[in-house]
Amino acid sequence: MTTVGCGGPEGVSLQSLDDQAAAALVGEDTSNEPELGKGVDDAQTRTFIKCVVFPSIDTKPASSFRGRLYHEYNVQTHQDIDDKLGISASLSAKGFWGSAR
């Protein structure tokens, strides 16, 4: 029987899929590292296995910020810093109290 990871080729037996589903349901992904296609909760506190397939990844050069060296701000509070750096308070909480798992 052929076993493959998520997003693998078609033609995998149902028994194999059931085995993988059982493993996935008890929390197979333990790396907690983001990756394109990988699952995540919308609070971004933990990652999950990859449950989508896609043919390719588009790559485009970014154009913003090339002409600007830096931005500068006078900040008074921690919230000011997060606002200016575009960091959400929930992600700051994750950074402050640690990642899940």
Added chain:
Amino acid sequence: MSEDSFFWLVDARYELQHESIDTSSPQFQLSDLGKRLLQKHGILGFTKACGTHFYVGRTLGARYNLLYEFRSQDDKVVEKVRAAAKFSATFGLDGETEMSKAIQIAKKATVLKVHSGISGGGPSIADYAEDVGALKKELQHLRDDLFVRRQGEVLRWELVSYEVFDEVQDAYKAAGTPNLSQAYKREALALYYTQHTFNADKIHHLRYLLNRATGQEAFYAYTPAHQKEIQALIAKLVAQNEDIGRRATNCLNDPQSSCSIANLPQITQQPPQPDADYSGLGKWLVRPVLRGNTRFVDFYGKPPSRNGCSYSGKTFVTGSVLVDVDGGVAITATDFLTHKKSPLIIGDVSVVPDNGVFHPKMCIDNFAARCSMRIVEDTLTPLADGCPNARFILVVYDENGVTTDRYTFRLES
């Protein structure tokens, strides 16, 4: 962060490329495993294994953040830096001179800290850049690492809901659980963090107030009851932060956590006002007097009326610190860098009437930036007649507001 600090944030962010899943292709779909999970275990099983969203794109680049913290025990220094940034469009790296000057002032007063955050770039990027020239050089280095040597990191991830797939939408509807979103978790974590940092800032400020109210050169005084009140407020804030920390850790680590925000009211209680203000002369009557037949200047001092206490003949004796010279009263001031001493005019001995009360014409008007005078009452070591004692504190600043000389004179009969 407290009121005695000023912060300047430099945020340099360079983006190299954006990568994203080709979601327009017909081959973009749920994997066989995803479909199987949905089919056999419904939307609950699917989200338990796959999450509610997936990563669809990412931006590679490099980022260099520096947070300059200007902190000083001399309020004038922080005020000067703050004012330079507020009223000048040329502060910061755009105005190298002002920024460099502020850093120099801060270094002299030993109050500059630089906090950094670096993503991307090679190992040779410096963690800190304490002067403007070095910072610009590091930023150029970072750009070269990124755009020439392609040493980038993921700066930002994008995620989308699985509801882009019809079968997932159908599964949500079929289960009658339209909201499996964990937005509540995000909102709870945001509240935890915001409230925790608010409390931490307040704790810092309250400790700062207590520090300013203790020691030989206190700026304020609190009664023991008010000190206890402030300490109780600090304890309350610390306890709430410990509670928030426990809730946040649980919320992050336990997938089943409800991330409760119940019974977490913001502590808005204000500290009591100081019972005495020693940041200036207060209500003390202070008048310069020449000592005998000399040109040395002392100060006659008298507090607001005290029952049974006479301050007649009591003066703050200044030794040979203040001298009446042509052009005013001179003090021996020290150059901060060279340590050379030279006379500095800080006012004159003429007095100005103010509602019938006379004050020294020193450290005011044109001389206000060069020195300050204040009276700190001392209830612990009273005078021989049992009346409250006091210290006269004279501080001299250089042209940047950095303290160069500090004198304390005691009340003598």
